[in-house]
Amino acid sequence: MAGVYSAALRSHSGPAMLVCQCNMISSKEIEDIVLDLLKADPWQLVVPAKVYAELNRRAKCSGCVPNVVDIIVRVTENYHAQQALEPAELVNIQSGLEKLKKQRIGVRRERRSTSHRAA
Numbered sequence: 001m002a003g004v005y006s007a008a009l010r011s012h013s014g015p016a017m018l019v020c021q022c023n024m025i026s027s028k029e030i031e032d033i034v035l036d037l038l039k040a041d042p043w044q045l046v047v048p049a050k051v052y053a054e055l056n057r058r059a060k061c062s063g064c065v066p067n068v069v070d071i072i073v074r075v076t077e078n079y080h081a082q083q084a085l086e087p088a089e090l091v092n093i094q095s096g097l098e099k100l101k102k103q104r105i106g107v108r109r110e111r112r113s114t115s116h117r118a119a
């Protein structure tokens with residue numbers, strides 16, 4: 001199940017491709033590292049340098065960095081889309097907040113004294 005879940009998050013469109021020719025890093029390696037980083041902290045900023053550090057490598061010619069950024073963006077968007085609440089749950093939260101807001105407004109009106117008015 002975890003393998004299927006990870007594959008859906010990556011939404012890879014084909015076999016693993018060689019992204020970094022200097023370090024021989026494949027797209028699958030980068031996707032796996034990005035997923036691991038997001039699982040550790042979903043709201044951290046994942047940058048290519050962090051991915052290379054996790055792989056114990058460094059960018060040499062940096063020709064691959066734009067492709068690494070594309071992979072990071074794709075995997076991060078898919079990860080957060082999978083983690084997002086269902087629209088029905090969002091509506092329930094919104095209606096609950098509106099109900100609480102109305103209750104607070106009602107309480108505030110009851111506490112207001114008549115001498116509060118300036119006019």
Ligand code: FES
Pocket residue numbers: 019020021022023058059060061062063064065
């Ligand atoms: S292709 Fe990645 S550092 Fe050169």
